Each structure stands twice: as structure tokens, then as C-alpha cells.
Amino acid sequence: MPSYRAPVEDVLFLLNDVLGFHRHDNLAGFADASPDVVEAVLSEGGKLAEELLAPLNLSGDHEGCTRHADGSVTTPKGFKAAYDAYSAGGWMGLSVPEEFGGQGLPQTLNTAIQEFASSANLALAMYPGLTQGAVAALLVHGSDEQKKTYLPKMVEGAWTGTMNLTEPHCGTDLGLLKTKAVPNGDGSYALTGTKIFISAGEHDLSENIVHLVIARIEGAPAGTKGISLFVVPKFLVNADGSVGERNGVSCGSIEHKMGIHGNSTCVMNYDGAKGWLVGEANRGLNAMFVMMNEARLAVGVQGLGQSEVAYQNAVAYAKDRLQGRALTGAKAPDKAADPIIVHADVRRTLMQIRAFNEAARALVLWTALQADIVHRSQDAKERQAADDHMGLMTPVVKGVLTDKGFDNAVAAQQMFGGHGYIEEWGMSQFVRDARIAMIYEGANGIQAMDLIGRKLPKDGGRAMMTFLGEVQTFIKDHDEDETLKAFTGPLQAALNDLQGATMWFMQNAMAKPDNAGAGATDYMHLLGLVALGYMWARIAKAAAAKKQAENGAAERMEAKLVTGRFFMERMLPETAVRLTRIKAGAETTMALPVEAF
Numbered sequence: 001m002p003s004y005r006a007p008v009e010d011v012l013f014l015l016n017d018v019l020g021f022h023r024h025d026n027l028a029g030f031a032d033a034s035p036d037v038v039e040a041v042l043s044e045g046g047k048l049a050e051e052l053l054a055p056l057n058l059s060g061d062h063e064g065c066t067r068h069a070d071g072s073v074t075t076p077k078g079f080k081a082a083y084d085a086y087s088a089g090g091w092m093g094l095s096v097p098e099e100f101g102g103q104g105l106p107q108t109l110n111t112a113i114q115e116f117a118s119s120a121n122l123a124l125a126m127y128p129g130l131t132q133g134a135v136a137a138l139l140v141h142g143s144d145e146q147k148k149t150y151l152p153k154m155v156e157g158a159w160t161g162t163m164n165l166t167e168p169h170c171g172t173d174l175g176l177l178k179t180k181a182v183p184n185g186d187g188s189y190a191l192t193g194t195k196i197f198i199s200a201g202e203h204d205l206s207e208n209i210v211h212l213v214i215a216r217i218e219g220a221p222a223g224t225k226g227i228s229l230f231v232v233p234k235f236l237v238n239a240d241g242s243v244g245e246r247n248g249v250s251c252g253s254i255e256h257k258m259g260i261h262g263n264s265t266c267v268m269n270y271d272g273a274k275g276w277l278v279g280e281a282n283r284g285l286n287a288m289f290v291m292m293n294e295a296r297l298a299v300g301v302q303g304l305g306q307s308e309v310a311y312q313n314a315v316a317y318a319k320d321r322l323q324g325r326a327l328t329g330a331k332a333p334d335k336a337a338d339p340i341i342v343h344a345d346v347r348r349t350l351m352q353i354r355a356f357n358e359a360a361r362a363l364v365l366w367t368a369l370q371a372d373i374v375h376r377s378q379d380a381k382e383r384q385a386a387d388d389h390m391g392l393m394t395p396v397v398k399g400v401l402t403d404k405g406f407d408n409a410v411a412a413q414q415m416f417g418g419h420g421y422i423e424e425w426g427m428s429q430f431v432r433d434a435r436i437a438m439i440y441e442g443a444n445g446i447q448a449m450d451l452i453g454r455k456l457p458k459d460g461g462r463a464m465m466t467f468l469g470e471v472q473t474f475i476k477d478h479d480e481d482e483t484l485k486a487f488t489g490p491l492q493a494a495l496n497d498l499q500g501a502t503m504w505f506m507q508n509a510m511a512k513p514d515n516a517g518a519g520a521t522d523y524m525h526l527l528g529l530v531a532l533g534y535m536w537a538r539i540a541k542a543a544a545a546k547k548q549a550e551n552g553a554a555e556r557m558e559a560k561l562v563t564g565r566f567f568m569e570r571m572l573p574e575t576a577v578r579l580t581r582i583k584a585g586a587e588t589t590m591a592l593p594v595e596a597f
């Protein structure tokens with residue numbers, strides 16, 4: 001049976017010592033997040049994940065969800081009770097404004113809790129996660145009436161939320177959607193159409209499900225310019241806020257899929273369902289992108305979460321499994337063989353996963369902190385800088401963390417040998433669950449193209465230039481620090497590769513756009529490596545200071561310094577390979593005629 005322990009101590013170190021979380025106490029909600037409160041929230045959230053969510057992960061995967069003849073869906077045994085406990089604990093509204101029943105604490109803390117929940121039980125964590133995304137969209141674009149009607153119940157957890165974009169013929173290219181909305185004459189619309197791949201579309205966890213649906217109003221322009229967003233509840237809401245009659249929306253079937261079996265991924269049929277416009281007509285993508293960007297960051301966290309739980313179980317197995325002898329002589333002479341963790345190749349695998357996880361966690365929390373600044377700062381310049389960071393790093397967090405999260409789940413499974421292929425050990429589930437994160441909320445190739453085509457040139461490349469400048473300044477400021485030379489030197493080389501790739505695109509992608517397409521994924525990962533390397537440099541600085549302070553953390557901080565040096569020596573140099581691929585251009589990639597494939 002797999003196990004999980006939430007990395008509470010590591011999150012506290014990152015917030016307090018690396019990212020300077022409490023320097024932002026001037027922001028709304030941060031003053032309430034005192035060090036004691038932060039530690040209590042993380043500790044209780046970790047306990048919830050370990051004791052309530054994780055024990056249901058394997059059984060939920062085996063049982064899956066069941067659709068009944070009347071279209072209703074039953075989630076796996078134990079999910080309803082766990083969800084109720086999650087809601088009762090106030091976790092749904094951790095960072096939601098108090099006026100809607102939330103606690104108003106920083107989103108950064110909620111992001112840490114999302115990692116814990118995603119590691120412990122990804123399928124179950126998706127139900128509240130999607131609701132939080134829907135809440136975010138309504139907070140920004142919903143009318144006062146919509147906020148009053150839906151948000152308190154959603155924050156309470158009595159109602160859940162979804163996002164409905166994809167149709168059978170229409171995935172990434174949303175301009176092709178066919179779901180139509182016809183005005184009813186009373187301010188509402190009748191929606192008709194079919195949506196597929198709708199996570200948490202139907203279930204037995206809440207008394208109502210609030211669907212956010214994109215559709216085209218009759219007579220609207222073709223393409224993405226004619227898309228509107230609607231709120232469509234499963235049950236209509238009475239004037240007093242109670243649940244009323246059933247709306248014209250139903251689950252046609254549950255998708256049979258590779259993983260996340262405990263989450264009901266549904267085909268949703270809208271048959272004249274009553275819905276209300278969210279925001280402006282024909283401006284639905286603007287509203288939906290609030291939810292999608294929230295979701296993309298959350299999906300990046302899912303990639304990290306699966307990497308972390310797979311790593312933890314691989315380490316436990318490697319310490320226990322006896323196989324062969326160490327090349328340098330027996331390490332457990334009293335036993336028939338040594339535990340496999342003595343072998344250098346096993347150590348290499350585990351170190352690669354660990355070095356990624358610790359830097360990825362820092363990148364996620366750093367980015368979440370920028371989200372808090374965007375939404376809570378009174379300083380326009382500070383908000384703009386944070387928003388630039390979010391735009392640049394969202395595709396990186398989503399794309400890189402989920403690509404590597406899957407790779408790491410596979411590598412962790414490999415540590416088990418044949419046992420990793422057997423379902424009872426749980427490693428297969430981590431691999432299967434991690435795989436979806438690379439696909440949904442915009443497949444990773446789309447993330448890479450978004451980075452190259454939109455985020456990189458936006459505002460004259462301001463966000464990228466700011467990032468490059470920040471990393472270069474860090475290197476320059478610490479160039480004489482002997483403790484950090486093992487970090488600043490490799491980081492400078494990687495930064496040079498990133499600058500070289502950026503310049504190459506500027507010179508070669510405009511005239512030949514396929515050059516951008518052929519190199520987009522490599523560029524996304526190159527930027528991701530530099531960002532992770534920068535995180536390691538900052539972690540190393542804080543770890544060295546904490547180690548020198550002799551506050552009882554010396555051994556743990558030394559482990560961080562060693563892990564960071566491993567990243568710099570064995571993982572960060574991959575930037576050179578990525579640069580070489582980018583400079584190869586698109587000639588051979590595009591040379592074969594279609595018939596040759």
C-alpha cells in the first residue's frame with residue numbers, strides 16, 4: 001500500500017527563508033497569515049492529506065465512478081465522507097474573500113495545500129480544485145447577483161463547480177464550438193449542445209453542481225470572437241437560495257480512461273438548459289481564461305504532486321529492497337544482499353527526482369506569491385511586474401512540471417522492478433494519473449507555442465527581459481560568494497543558453513514560423529531549467545545561511561546544498577542540448593511530404 005507524507009517542513013523553509021513570504025504583510029490577507037497561522041494551516045492541511053485523502057487513493061482507483069441508469073453518478077467508497085470533511089474544515093475557501101464565506105488568506109498557502117492534496121489523492125482533489133477555479137472566474141467576471149447566488153454555497157462546499165469547454169469535434173480550437181445559446185426573453189438563455197471530458201461533471205459529493213459553459217449566442221460572430229460564458233446550475237436556484245427543479249443538463253456517460261478513475265470525467269448533454277451570461281456577450285474567453293489560468297497552475301502543481309508521492313514511495317522501497325552488493329563492498333554484511341539504495345544508478349534516479357521536486361516546489365510557490373501580489377497589491381507597478389511573471393511562467397509551470405512529473409513517476413516506478421508493474425504497489429497509478437496532467441488544460445505542446453507565440457513577445461518582451469535581468473543580477477551579486485560558486489557558475493552558463501535561444505528565435509522565427517514551432521517545446525524546457533536553476537541558487541543561499549546559524553537544521557540544510565549541487569552538475573547542463581536542438585531549425589522536421597509518414 002503506497003504511503004504519503006506532506007512536505008510541510010520544506011514548504012515552511014521555502015516560504016520563510018527563501019521567498020520572504022512575510023515581507024508581504026502589507027498585502028490584504030497576509031497580516032492574518034502570521035508565522036504561527038501559516039504553520040498551523042500547513043500542518044493541518046498535511047494531516048488531512050495524509051490521514052483522510054491518501055488512504056482512499058488506491059481503492060478509489062480500483063473502484064472508479066459508476067453511472068446509473070438515471071444519469072446520476074456515484075463516486076468511490078469513502079470519497080463523500082472525505083469531501084465533506086474537506087469542506088467542513090474550510091479548505092475550499094482558504095483564499096476566498098471573507099465576504100463570500102472564505103478566510104481571505106493568501107493564495108500561496110492554498111497552492112501548498114493543493115500540492116498535498118494532489119499527491120495524496122489526485123482524483124479526489126480535483127473536485128474541490130475545479131470548484132476553486134470556477135469561484136475564481138465568478139469573482140472576477142460574475143455579476144453581483146451571480147456572486148451572491150453561487151459563491152457562498154460553493155465556498156462552503158455544498159455546491160461544486162466545473163468548466164465546460166471541449167466538444168467532440170473541438171478541443172484546442174474553441175472557435176469551432178457548436179453549443180448554442182438562445183435568449184429566453186427573461187435574461188436567461190437556453191443552452192443546447194454536448195461537452196466531453198468534463199471533470200467532476202456529475203457526482204454525489206454535493207447537492208448542486210455549478211457548470212461554467214462556453215457557447216455561442218445565436219447570431220454571434222464565427223470563431224473565438226463569438227464565444228460567451230454562461231453559468232448553468234445542475235439544479236435551478238430558488239429566490240431564497242435553496243435548490244429548485246432540475247435543469248436540462250445531464251451526464252450521458254463516463255469516459256473510460258487511463259487514470260484518475262476516482263474522478264467522474266463525463267460527457268455532458270445540454271438540452272435547452274437554462275443558463276445566465278457571465279460577463280459580456282462574445283467575451284467569454286476572457287472570463288474563461290481566468291479559470292483556465294488558475295487551472296493551468298493547479299495542473300502544474302498536480303505534476304509536482306505525483307512526482308513527490310512517487311519519489312517518496314520509491315525511496316522507501318529502495319531502502320528496504322535487498323538486491324546485489326554495492327560496488328565498493330557490502331554495506332549490509334549481516335544480510336543476504338544490500339538494499340538497492342546503495343547502487344549509484346539507483347541513487348542517480350532518486351536524486352534526479354528529488355532535485356526536481358524541491359526546485360519545482362519553490363517555483364510553484366514563487367509564482368503563487370506573484371498571483372497574490374497581482375490580486376492584492378495597491379502598487380500598480382508591483383502588480384504589473386507580478387502579472388508579467390505570471391504570464392511568462394504559467395505555461396512553464398504547466399508544461400515543464402507535468403512533463404517532468406510524468407517522467408519522474410515512470411522513473412520511480414522503475415525502482416520497483418516488476419513490482420512497479422503490479423497494481424497493488426500503487427506505482428502504476430501514479431504513472432497513469434500523472435499522464436493526464438500533460439494533456440488537459442491545454443496540451444503541453446500548446447503551452448510551448450503559447451510561450452513562444454504570445455508570452456515571449458508580449459509588451460516587447462518585457463517579462464522575459466525582467467526575468468533575465470533578475471537572474472543575472474543574482475549571479476552578479478553573489479559572484480564572490482565561495483559557498484555559491486557551485487551554483488552561480490552553472491546558472492550563468494544556462495542563462496547564456498537561454499539568451500542565445502531567445503536571440504535565435506528573434507532572428508529566425510519571424511521569416512520562418514516553423515522554426516518557432518519546431519523549437520517551442522525545447523525552449524519551454526530550457527526556460528524551465530533556468531527557472532529551476534535560479535530557484536536552486538536561492539535555496540542554496542538560504543540553506544547556507546541557515547546551516548551556519550547552527551539552529552538544529554544543519555544536517556537538513558547540508559542535504560539541500562548537496563541536492564542543489566547535483567542539479568547544477570547533472571541536470572542544468574541540459575540547457576546546452578536544448579539550445580542545439582533549437583538552432584537546428586525546422587528544415588528536417590518539415591522536410592518529409594505527408595505521404596511519407
